[in-house]
Amino acid sequence: KLEEVKEEGQETKTNGTSVWNMAGTWEEKDVTKAVTEQLKTCLGQAEYELPDSSPAPHSKISVDKVECKSGHASVARVRGKKRFIYEYDVLVHWVFVDKETIAKGTLHYFDIDGTSDESHEATFNVTESDDPNLRPLLNAFVANGGLRDSIQSKLTDWVRWFHETY
Numbered sequence: 001k002l003e004e005v006k007e008e009g010q011e012t013k014t015n016g017t018s019v020w021n022m023a024g025t026w027e028e029k030d031v032t033k034a035v036t037e038q039l040k041t042c043l044g045q046a047e048y049e050l051p052d053s054s055p056a057p058h059s060k061i062s063v064d065k066v067e068c069k070s071g072h073a074s075v076a077r078v079r080g081k082k083r084f085i086y087e088y089d090v091l092v093h094w095v096f097v098d099k100e101t102i103a104k105g106t107l108h109y110f111d112i113d114g115t116s117d118e119s120h121e122a123t124f125n126v127t128e129s130d131d132p133n134l135r136p137l138l139n140a141f142v143a144n145g146g147l148r149d150s151i152q153s154k155l156t157d158w159v160r161w162f163h164e165t166y
Contacts, residue, residue, distance in 0.1 A: 028076040028085075035073035035086065035162055040066045042158040043092055048146040055137055059098035061147040067091040075166040084162055087113040094147055096138060103129040103138060107148065112155065119152060
């Protein structure tokens, strides 16, 4: 991916910085558009099937839509080292389906950024439900595990993709 660049009277640069940046000081490239689209694609693939031991075995919870409320991504080179910079506010719309029962809601990730590859905080909301008694089930398998764990796994995949691609 890195090209050798050589101009007359200058050294060849192979560390990814511009020829004019011989000292290797801060150099940044905006990659927001591609990285945002990949984030939406990755999160859109998250899903979870409830286990046999649950009150609704084999029911499915999946991501219906992903909205990036705001965000940016860039790759910087500082003294020969890459830095991956990103910060997103993402609203994940989910849907729960069990036979005739449907519930919908959101997980709002206010701060997906490069400072933590661990678990990201999210607020949980049920926006539509045929059965008000579903709340404990949704708390267990959307808000506190299940789909949320699947989303976290997809975020980890996305970060890996970002690092491998740029």
